Amino acid sequence: MIDLVWLIPALPLFGFCVLLLVGKRIGEPLSGYFATAMTGGSFLFALGVFADLVSRNGEKRSVTKVLFDWISVGQLDVKASALVDPLSITMVLFVTGIGTLIHLYAVGYMHGDPRFSQFFTYLNLFIFSMLMLVLGDNFVLMFLGWEGVGACSYLLISFWFEKDSAATAGKKAFVTNRVGDFGLMIGMFLLFNATGALTYNGVFAVAGNGGITRNTATAAALMLFVGACGKSAQLPLYVWLPDAMEGPTPVSALIHAATMVTAGVYLMMRVAPVLEVADPVVFTVIAWVGGLTALFAATIAVAQDDIKRILAYSTISQLGYMFLAIGMHANAAAAFHMITHAFFKALMFLGAGSVIHGMHHEQNVKLMGNIRKWMPITFATYLLGWLAIAGIPPFSGFWSKDEILLSAYEGSVGGAKVLWVVGLLTALLTAYYMSRQVFLVFFGKERFLHSTTGGIVPIHGDSHDGNHAPVTPHESPWQMVLPLVVLAGLSLTGGVMNLPFSKSLERLARWLEPSVGSHEFASTGSTKVVLALIAVACGIVGIGLAYRLWLGRPLEANASLEPPLLQRAYGVDSLYSSVIEKPGRKLADLVADVFDGKLIEGVVNGSGSIVKLVGGNVRKLQSGFVRNYALMIAAGTVALLAYALLRAAA
Amino acid sequence: MGEWIVLVLGAAFALLGGLGVILLRHPVHAALMLVQSLFGVAMLFVAQQAHFLAAVQVIVYAGAVVVLFLFVIMLIGVDRAEDIRVEPLKGQRPLALFVAALGLVELIAIVAMQNDFGGVLPKTFEGTNVEQVSAMVFSDYLYAFEITSILLVVAVVGAVVLARRAPRHIDQTVDQQIDGAP
Amino acid sequence: MHLVAVANPNPKAYLFVAMALFVLGAVGLLSRRNVIVMFMCVELMLNAANLTFVTFARMMGDIRGQAIVFFTMVVAAAEVVVGLGIIVSIYRRRKAVTAEEASLLKG
Numbered sequence: 032m033i034d035l036v037w038l039i040p041a042l043p044l045f046g047f048c049v050l051l052l053v054g055k056r057i058g059e060p061l062s063g064y065f066a067t068a069m070t071g072g073s074f075l076f077a078l079g080v081f082a083d084l085v086s087r088n089g090e091k092r093s094v095t096k097v098l099f100d101w102i103s104v105g106q107l108d109v110k111a112s113a114l115v116d117p118l119s120i121t122m123v124l125f126v127t128g129i130g131t132l133i134h135l136y137a138v139g140y141m142h143g144d145p146r147f148s149q150f151f152t153y154l155n156l157f158i159f160s161m162l163m164l165v166l167g168d169n170f171v172l173m174f175l176g177w178e179g180v181g182a183c184s185y186l187l188i189s190f191w192f193e194k195d196s197a198a199t200a201g202k203k204a205f206v207t208n209r210v211g212d213f214g215l216m217i218g219m220f221l222l223f224n225a226t227g228a229l230t231y232n233g234v235f236a237v238a239g240n241g242g243i244t245r246n247t248a249t250a251a252a253l254m255l256f257v258g259a260c261g262k263s264a265q266l267p268l269y270v271w272l273p274d275a276m277e278g279p280t281p282v283s284a285l286i287h288a289a290t291m292v293t294a295g296v297y298l299m300m301r302v303a304p305v306l307e308v309a310d311p312v313v314f315t316v317i318a319w320v321g322g323l324t325a326l327f328a329a330t331i332a333v334a335q336d337d338i339k340r341i342l343a344y345s346t347i348s349q350l351g352y353m354f355l356a357i358g359m360h361a362n363a364a365a366a367f368h369m370i371t372h373a374f375f376k377a378l379m380f381l382g383a384g385s386v387i388h389g390m391h392h393e394q395n396v397k398l399m400g401n402i403r404k405w406m407p408i409t410f411a412t413y414l415l416g417w418l419a420i421a422g423i424p425p426f427s428g429f430w431s432k433d434e435i436l437l438s439a440y441e442g443s444v445g446g447a448k449v450l451w452v453v454g455l456l457t458a459l460l461t462a463y464y465m466s467r468q469v470f471l472v473f474f475g476k477e478r479f480l481h482s483t484t485g486g487i488v489p490i491h492g493d494s495h496d497g498n499h500a501p502v503t504p505h506e507s508p509w510q511m512v513l514p515l516v517v518l519a520g521l522s523l524t525g526g527v528m529n530l531p532f533s534k535s536l537e538r539l540a541r542w543l544e545p546s547v548g549s550h551e552f553a554s555t556g557s558t559k560v561v562l563a564l565i566a567v568a569c570g571i572v573g574i575g576l577a578y579r580l581w582l583g584r585p586l587e588a589n590a591s592l593e594p595p596l597l598q599r600a601y602g603v604d605s606l607y608s609s610v611i612e613k614p615g616r617k618l619a620d621l622v623a624d625v626f627d628g629k630l631i632e633g634v635v636n637g638s639g640s641i642v643k644l645v646g647g648n649v650r651k652l653q654s655g656f657v658r659n660y661a662l663m664i665a666a667g668t669v670a671l672l673a674y675a676l677l678r679a680a681a
Numbered sequence: 682m683g684e685w686i687v688l689v690l691g692a693a694f695a696l697l698g699g700l701g702v703i704l705l706r707h708p709v710h711a712a713l714m715l716v717q718s719l720f721g722v723a724m725l726f727v728a729q730q731a732h733f734l735a736a737v738q739v740i741v742y743a744g745a746v747v748v749l750f751l752f753v754i755m756l757i758g759v760d761r762a763e764d765i766r767v768e769p770l771k772g773q774r775p776l777a778l779f780v781a782a783l784g785l786v787e788l789i790a791i792v793a794m795q796n797d798f799g800g801v802l803p804k805t806f807e808g809t810n811v812e813q814v815s816a817m818v819f820s821d822y823l824y825a826f827e828i829t830s831i832l833l834v835v836a837v838v839g840a841v842v843l844a845r846r847a848p849r850h851i852d853q854t855v856d857q858q859i860d861g862a863p
Numbered sequence: 864m865h866l867v868a869v870a871n872p873n874p875k876a877y878l879f880v881a882m883a884l885f886v887l888g889a890v891g892l893l894s895r896r897n898v899i900v901m902f903m904c905v906e907l908m909l910n911a912a913n914l915t916f917v918t919f920a921r922m923m924g925d926i927r928g929q930a931i932v933f934f935t936m937v938v939a940a941a942e943v944v945v946g947l948g949i950i951v952s953i954y955r956r957r958k959a960v961t962a963e964e965a966s967l968l969k970g
Contacts, residue, residue, distance in 0.1 A: 656770055662893050665780050672787040679794060684871050692880045699884050699907050703891030708899050715903045718884070722910045725877060729921045731929050734913075734936075741936055746906065746943050753947045754899055757954045777893035785886045792878050810929075817930045829937045836941035843948035 032083035036096050036113050038076050039123060040162035042069045046155035054148035062148035063138035066155050070134050073158070074127035081120050092116060092545055095168050095232070102171070109229055114168030118366070118546035121539075122165040122297055125370055129289045129377050130158050132514035136381050137281035139510030140388060150190060150279070157183035161290050165297060169230040170219045173298070177215065177262065180291045181208045187286065188278040200274035207271040211261015215298075218254030221247055222305065235304040248309035255302055256317055263295030263350045265324045270604055272347055276339040280384030283339060288346050288376035293369050296353045300362045300547045307548075315445045318358020322439075322450040322457075325351030327601075329460035333467065334597035337394050338383045341468050344600075345420070346376055348457060352435050355450060361438035362547035363540035367529045368431035370539075374525050375419040375428055378518035382413040385511050386472060389504040396471040397586060403473040405504040408512050410473050412519035417469050419522040421462040422570040424563075427525030429570075432458065433563050434531060440562055441553055455569050462573025470581045531559065687728040694721025708754045712747055719743040733811045877918040885911035898950055902943070909939050 046069030054062045084092055097112035113119075134154060141150050160179025167173045182205070189201025223229055225247045226237040237243060243251075259265070264272040275287050286292070299306070299317065306313055325348045332344035349372050356365035387394055389406050403410035419428035436458070439451040506512070529539035531552075540549065552559070580592065596602070652663075698718025705711045719742045726735035808816075818826055888907030895901050913932045920928025 654770075658770060658773060658893060658896075662773060662777055662780065665777070665784070665889060665893060669780050669784045669787065672784060672791070676787050676790055679791065688872050688876060688880075692876075695880065695884055695910075696887065699887040699891075702900070702903050702907060703887060703895065708897055711900050711903055715906065718907060719910060722884075722914055725880065725914055726917055729874075729877065729917050731917045731920070731932075734917060734929055734932050737933065737936060738910075738913075741940055742906070742910070746940055749943060749947060750899060750903060753951060757951065774894050777890055781886045781890045781893070784889065785882060788882045788886075789879065792875060792882070813926045814929050814933065817926050818933060821927075822930055822934070825934060829934060832938065832941050836944045840944045840948040843945070843952045 032079045033094050033096065033115055035076060036080050036115050036166070037098050039073050039080070039127070040159050040166060042073045042076070043155045043159040043162065045069065047152055047159060050148055050152040050155060054152050057148060059142070059147040060138050062151050063134070063141070066151035067131060067134035067138065069155055070127055070158050071131040073162070074124070074131050077120065077123045077127050080115060081124060084115060084117070084120055106227055107229070109169055109171045111172065112168045113166040114231060115166070116546050117543050118297070118300060119165050121366065121370070121543065122293075123162060125373050126161050126165065126290050127158070129373055129518075130154075130161075130285060132517055133281050133285045133289075133377065133381070136284070136384070136511050136514045137279070139508040140281055140384055141279060142508075146190070150187075153183055153186045153190070154281075154285070157187065157286065157291075161294070164294055168232070170222070170234075171229055173301075174215065174219065177258075177294060178212065180286070180294060181205060181212070181262070184208070184275070184286050184291055187282040188275045190278055190282065194277070196274075197277040200271075200277040204271040204275050207268050208261050211258045211268050214254045214257025214261070216258075218251045218258065221251040221254065225251070231301065238304045238308050241308070243305070243308055245308065245310055248305050249313055252302065252306050252309045252313045253316065255298060255305075256313070256320075259295030259298050259354075260320065261295075262298075263292045263354070264347045265295070265320050265351060265354060266327060267603075269324065269328070269347050270607060273340050273343045273600065276337070276343050280339065280380060280387060283343070284377045284380035284384065287343065288380050289373035292346060292350055293353075293373070296350070296357070296365055296369050299354070299357050300366060303362060303548050311444070314358045314360065316358075318355050318439075318442070318444050318450055319446070321351045321354025321356075321358055322453045323351070324348070325355065325457040326453050326460075327351075329457045329464065331597055331600045332464040333460060334593040335464075336397050336598075338386065338396050338399075338468065338472065339380070339394060341396070341464060342376070342380055342383060345461065345465065346372075348461060349376065349420070352432065352454065352457070355454065356435040356438055358444055359435075359438040359442040359447065359450075359550075360548075361435065361550045363529070363537075363543050363550060364431065364434040364438050366543055366547065367539050368435055370528065371419065371427040371431040371522070371525045374518055375416040375426075375522040378412060378416040378515060378522055379420070381511070381515055381518065382409050382416065385409040385507040385515065386504075388507050388511065391504075396468060398478050399472045400475045400478045401473070402504060406506045408506060409515060412515040413469065413473065415519040415522050417465050419525075420465055421574060422458055422566055424567065425523075425526060427522055427528075429563075429567070430526035430529060430531070433566050434529070436566055437531075437552060437559060437562055438550065455566065458566055459569040459573045462570040463577050466574045466577030467581050470577060474582055684728055687724055691721045691724030691728060694718065694724060696721070709751065712750050712754060715750070716743050716747050719747070730810060732809070733814045874918055874922045878915060881911045881914040881918065884908075884914070899947075902946055902950075906939070906943070909935065 046066050050057070050062055050066060057065065084094070093114070093116040095112055095114055097110050099111050100108075101111045102109040134151070137150065137154065141147050144150065157180060160176045160183055162176070164173050164176025164180060167176060185201045185205040188204050189198045192198045192201070219229070222234050222243075225243045226234045228234050228237065238248065257268075261268040272287060272292070276283055278286075328344045328347035328351065332341050332348065335341045335344060349368070353365040353368050353372075356362070356368065385406065386399070386402055386409060389402070389409070390399060393399065415426065419426035422429045422432045424430075436451060436454045439447055439454050441447070442450070444450075529537050531537060599605075652659075695718050698714045698716070698721055701714030702711045702718065705714060719738060723735045723738040723743070726732075726738060885908050888904045888911060891904035891907070892901050895904065913935055916928045916932045916935070920926060920932075
């Protein structure tokens with residue numbers, strides 16, 4: 032079955048090609064179901080490969096399947112081949128699994144869009160790129176997938192490009208990613224320079240033998256981390272993710288919650304052997320960047336009003352947790368949180384999309400309220416996601432977040448305990464702002480029907496038939512509800528993957544060990560329980576706070592809790608604009624006016640002038656007088672004679 | 682000894698005649714000096730045992746070609762003595778002199794340097810120079826000889842065509858003339 | 864009078880004469896404005912060439928040099944005929960006979 036691993040990326044690629052050619056003719060909804068089927072087929076094959084891999088043992092759980100020779104130039108030999116090992120197949124499983132659910136969801140969500148089939152074309156291309164990213168057995172294929180998902184992200188974020196904000200957001204995402212990619216490429220170059228190989232196995236073998244100097248490994252690791260920061264939206268390259276919410280909600284769910292943003296986490300886990308030979312400061316950097324990002328994003332999320340932006344900052348924050356775990360050498364914990372986060376974040380994004388759809392594209396939480404009455408299924412599923420992210424047992428989020436906090440508490444990285452506190456604080460804030468969102472959207476007074484009470488503006492979203500009368504929300508169609516239910520189930524039960532009670536229950540950690548290494552938790556059982564209780568307490572405090580503030584009081588009373596500084600996300604965008612964009616623009620103007628306008632134009636025009644000048648003077652030879660011509664003939668003859676003379680004399 | 686005398690005399694005639702051609706203002710005077718020069722060349726031919734060519738030179742060149750020149754001079758330009766002092770084209774004269782001088786020096790140098798001009802085995806014919814030349818022309822170069830006759834015909838025809846007066850313009854076609862139309 | 868016996872002149876002397884004649888013809892061709900005189904200078908140059916041929920014929924003992932001169936004279940005659948014809952027809956149109964008039968090819 033492993034031999035068929037190439038089918039996994041091939042199916043979405045095939046879907047992309049077919050939809051590219053005849054998608055418009057197939058139309059809605061067939062193109063959507065076709066794309067879903069392709070991704071679903073991928074998932075089934077992934078299951079088969081997974082089963083096959085499980086049946087093997089130990090060393091044999093890392094299989095390389097070569098498809099064809101790709102680049103073969105001198106020392107450089109890059110093949111198109113897939114590496115099937117626990118880490119890659121795990122990624123493949125949840126990418127294709129969640130991907131299929133989101134495809135199905137999108138069939139319902141994008142109903143009526145004039146470019147329906149184009150959306151699915153891009154989605155399939157994205158799945159293909161992501162699969163290439165995780166399945167490739169060498170850095171080049173991974174990079175190809177990396178760029179591919181970046182490109183698809185751009186295409187999908189600016190899908191409704193008629194809106195200026197969407198087009199700009201797409202550009203922003205792409206450019207910010209590029210900054211990260213620069214780091215990734217430098218890292219790749221350093222590794223290739225040091226090892227002469229680009230396959231994972233090749234590079235790691237050299238690393239294991241001590242073939243990479245500590246400095247090179249450190250530099251490479253840090254550069255790769257820069258790439259990861261770009262793709263996974265960590266400080267300071269996170270600015271694209273909130274704006275990326277301009278894209279349709281299925282995009283936000285798939286790309287910016289579950290899959291693309293996890294590429295950075297995957298990368299850092301994959302190159303663990305290189306990190307091991309690097310200076311430990313690398314881990315410190317990763318852990319601190321992750322931890323600070325988590326806290327930073329959480330503080331911004333408490334003041335956001337857009338339902339999707341809250342989730343976007345939440346994603347950034349949770350990704351910070353994952354990097355924090357990696358920094359503490361707890362790769363399995365990071366992977367665990369990655370998977371559970373994929374479940375509940377995708378669930379919540381889809382739920383938010385369901386709400387937006389039902390509210391006829393209203394996105395401001397302050398203009399919602401009591402939606403649970405109108406959209407019960409959405410409400411029920413969203414509840415499960417909320418509890419998971421708040422870290423309430425027995426939901427999946429609790430187990431994974433707790434493991435990360437434990438690794439921080441035990442960590443030997445500089446300032447680990449501080450990071451543990453940072454993690455707890457973030458957990459509290461997470462519970463707070465998610466509860467705030469839930470209470471504002473699903474509970475409380477219905478603010479969308481009343482007209483101008485207490486400063487709330489009545490709903491002005493567009494209804495399906497174009498008139499602007501106040502509309503009532505409605506539950507979403509089955510294509511959208513079914514994925515919600517499935518994901519809710521996973522958010523509820525996902526924790527069983529890696530329960531910390533005994534070795535045998537830590538299935539995920541043991542499964543991933545060949546790929547990402549192992550991490551022993553030193554604390555005793557009782558310490559673990561105490562720490563867990565502290566974490567849960569933070570969660571409950573956060574929920575309680577939100578309950579008091581947002582369900583018990585009118586909205587305006589909380590204005591001081593949402594200072595403009597946080598609403599504007601600390602003004603980071605304006606900072607980047609004035610520090611980077613304006614000088615960059617000045618430089619571009621300089622190049623355009625001086626360098627291009629004067630220098631290049633000068634050369635071009637100058638050569639024209641020179642030609643004119645020379646031509647004008649040479650023209651004088653054509654005097655029209657025969658005797659002048661005769662003279663020139665004579666002179667030429669004399670010159671020839673001189674040449675012959677010189678030849679003869681030599 | 683004899684050859685020296687003929688050489689010097691012939692060279693004097695030829696070169697002085699040449700000088701006269703290029704320096705004298707009146708075309709007729711120049712033509713007469715040309716005759717002198719041609720005659721000098723004929724003398725040099727004789728000195729080199731090329732009797733036939735000397736005779737042909739005098740008959741054809743000095744006799745026919747120069748006479749032709751004189752005809753044309755009389756016909757069209759006899760009272761126009763060229764103002765030899767004026768040169769409307771700037772730099773032409775000095776440059777011409779310079780180029781010519783340079784050329785002369787080069788030619789002299791080329792010839793002076795060479796000592797072995799090579800040579801093929803002569804095809805000897807019996808008899809006087811006339812017999813020798815005619816034997817060559819009528820055997821190896823017979824084809825060329827015949828072509829030259831054609832060439833002469835062509836030249837004559839060309840001259841006739843060139844010198845023809847322009848045909849009168851007929852304002853009316855024949856039919857128009859009959860009808861008496863304007 | 865008994866003439867002193869001196870060696871015959873070096874045939875190269877004839878070559879020098881021919882060269883001088885050729886250069887004279889060239890100078891005249893480039894300096895004179897009257898087309899007929901220019902033509903006469905061309906004739907001078909032709910004669911210089913003929914002289915060179917005859918000299919070489921003698922130096923190499925090959926009679927073919929003289930045969931060439933024969934043909935050269937024929938061609939020169941034909942050329943004079945046609946050239947003068949052209950000059951006459953130009954004169955008919957322009958009533959002038961200097962070389963500067965024909966400058967329509969001025970660039």
